[in-house]
Amino acid sequence: MNYGENTAHMSAIRKRLNKSNYTSDDFSPEKGDPNLVRGFQGRPVGGIRNNVQPLQFYPSSNFVNYTDKDVDYLLKKLQSINKEIYNFEKLRKMSYKQLIENYSDSIKKGKYLSAYRTYEGAYMTNWEKFHKGIHQTALYDPKDQSINGLLRDMTNEPIIDVEMKEGGTQLKLIITFSDEGQALFKPMRHSRDYETLPDHFYFTDYERHNAEIAAFHLDKVLGFYRVPPTAGRKVNMTYDIKRLADRKLAKTFFKSPANNVCFHGACSYYCDTSHAICGNPDMLEGSFATFLPPEKIAARKTWRNPWKRSYxxxxxxxxxxxxxxxxxxxxxxxxxxxxxxxxxxxxxxxxxxxxxxxxxxxxxxxxxxxxxxxxxxxxxxxxxxxxxxxxxxxxxxxxxxxxxxxxxxxxxxxxxxxEKLSSETRSSLSIDSISPILTEPHLYALDxxxxxxxxxxxxxxxxxxxxxxxxxxx
Ligand SMILES: Nc1ncnc2c1ncn2[C@@H]1O[C@H](COP(=O)(O)OP(=O)(O)OP(=O)(O)O)[C@@H](O)[C@H]1O
Ligand SMILES: [Mn+2]
Structure with missing residues (x-):
């Protein structure tokens, strides 16, 4: 939706604040190269959403710094009203990591899944530890070492079974690893720098495997812990998929004119020869999202989003x-x-x-x-x-x-x-075996x-x- 065309949901009139008592850059990010700092002078206060100017890129420096007068004003105002809970000077001196840790430590975990409350196997795999660690306030504890272990397992463990997932609209595979852990596999469809075409609707867009991986890391960086651990991996399409596939899936494999191995599977969207998933020539990247416990252990309730789009x-x-x-x-x-x-x-x-x-x-x-x-x-x-x-x-x-x-x-x-959201996310994503997961423009967009x-x-x-x-x- 373009804001210029549709303003029905915006309040009709935005009051202008008297900013004469404030300087504009008290809370602005630290200044580096003064040439890179861009205040947004001369732009109307409030009123028009989407009015942060597009970022300028400085490819050689990896460093983009920019400030916003409205945000500076807001922070200054909050701090002047209540310095106990809005102390941005203190916040600037604290590391982002420390802030996130303080929050995750202070959150009460509430209940755990009843099936695991008393479960103490002599040896537990990382995926079992993940399931056992699911609690009322988050999917996992960021300090739990088994989460990184699980990401490594999904990257390295031999694949022993492959099944098409029923129900979803686009092709997904349920992968079983040799330690009996399972993951939802989404294949790579486009290269990282392929952008959604302007005339395509959100509901016809291909799913992106790197978006699944990036989402896990972004959620973790934000200290939410609400996305199942997700890792990228290259698979050999013949050895890791076709060899283990049932007849229905195996018969959709073919060799493309360019001699690459391709398959399309069976699903309601994009599962035909013209939308095939092709390797290079036999290797294919994908995302692996750890499976949540089965329904009988952790039944889930599905809620309609009140702000659902019309599709x-x-x-x-x-x-x-x-x-x-x-x-x-x-x-x-x-x-x-x-x-x-x-x-x-x-x-x-x-x-x-x-x-x-x-x-x-x-x-x-x-x-x-x-x-x-x-x-x-x-x-x-x-x-x-x-x-x-x-x-x-x-x-x-x-x-x-x-x-x-x-x-x-x-x-x-x-x-x-x-710290910036881009730098924190970039650093978190760098551990993935198929990094870089996001192109730089996507990272800067976060800031x-x-x-x-x-x-x-x-x-x-x-x-x-x-x-x-x-x-x-x-
Ligand atoms: N990590 C997971 N563990 C267990 N179940 C999962 C996991 N990820 C997704 N699912 C289940 O699989 C369903 C389908 O996955 P997903 O939503 O990614 O597919 P989809 O094709 O986009 O589906 P839809 O068309 O309904 O949006 C999800 O609604 C969810 O219930
Ligand atoms: Mn979906």
Whole structure:
């Protein structure tokens, strides 16, 4: 959606703040090369979303620095009102890693899955340890060494079985490793620098294997821990897939005119000769997302996203035409109490960073009731457009005008630096065996998007919403 064309959901008038008492760059990121620092003078305050200027690239330096007057103003204002909980000077001196650790240490884990509560095998594989570690507030504990072990296992363990996954729209394989761990495999369709075509809808886009890997790391960097561990790997299509496939899958293998091994499998979208998945000549990259425990151990509940898109080229969703969806959602269970609305908003911030418009549903683990986190499965449609920021993904933020305090603080920290969301994500992704996972323009886009989320909070507060109703500690 283009903001220039559709402003129905925006408040009609944005008040201008009197900024005369403030300097513009108190909280601006540390300045490096002064030539690289770009303030955005001369641009209207508030009013127009999507108005952070496109990043300029400095390929030789890996360093992009930029500031935003509205965000500087917001941070200054918050700090002047309550220095106890908004101390950005202190925040700038603390490392991002430390901030995230403080938060993950302070979160109570709540319940674990009942099937594993008393389970103590003499020897447990990494995937079993992962399953045992799933708890009410997160899928895993970042300090759990078995998570890195699991990523290594998915990269190195021999593959012993392959099955097509029923139900999904695009081709996916269920892979079993020699330690009996399982993963959902999504094959590479495009090279990393292939961008979604401007005339393609979000619902016809191919899934991207690197987006699945990037989503796991981004979620971890943000300190959410809501995406199952996901790793990239190159497989030999003949040895690792065709040899282990059943007849139905095996018979879809063929050799292309370029002498590459290809297959298309059977599914409802893109499973035919003209959309085949081809190796080079026999090697194929893919993402491996660790399987969650089976239904009988961890039954899941599927929830429709209230901000679901229309999935139609003709229709708009309610929230695209009207601004009052949040008022209705707030009245309804499970969003009327507890953490769920803030989790939904976290999920949309996460999706905004990735540019993922395909969040039609989400799941929770039934055993944990309503006071639990959202699973962020199915992230294959992110990272399709590096120079475009899809502001409509932030609809729950600007329509509810709410954000979780810890999420706000993390984003503020990534704004004041010195760490950036791009540098943290780049560093996390570098451990993957098929890195680089994201191109540099996609990484820089993350920093630009951090500013855009913070600007939405600025606008909410500028509009007169009480700060403690916008930034909520829950
Ligand atoms: N790591 C996982 N462990 C267990 N189940 C999973 C995992 N990832 C995905 N699933 C299940 O598989 C289903 C299909 O996966 P996914 O959503 O990626 O496919 P899809 O083709 O995009 O499906 P849809 O068309 O419904 O969006 C998911 O809805 C989820 O329930
Ligand atoms: Mn999907």
């Amino acid at each position: 139609s080229k003709h229709r708009k969703a309610y929230w695209e035409a009207y601004d009052d969806l949040c008022e209705k959602v707030k009245q309804r269970a499970p969003y009327n109490k507890g953490r769920r609305l803030l989790d939904l908003i976290d999920m949309h911030i996460f999706d905004f960073f990735q540019g993922n418009m395909d969040r039609h549903h989400y799941e929770t683990i039934k055993d944990f009731g309503n006071n639990t986190f959202h699973l962020h499965l199915d992230n294959g449609r992110g990272f399709g457009k590096s120079i475009h920021d899809e502001m409509s993904i932030l609809a729950p933020i600007y329509q509810c005008c709410q954000i979780r305090y810890s999420t706000f603080l993390k984003l503020a920290k990534l704004y004041v630096g010195p 630009r998007r951090v500013i855009k989320v913070l600007k939405e909070i600025y606008t909410c507060i500028e509009d007169g919403k009480p700060i403690d109703e916008v930034i909520i500690d829950r």
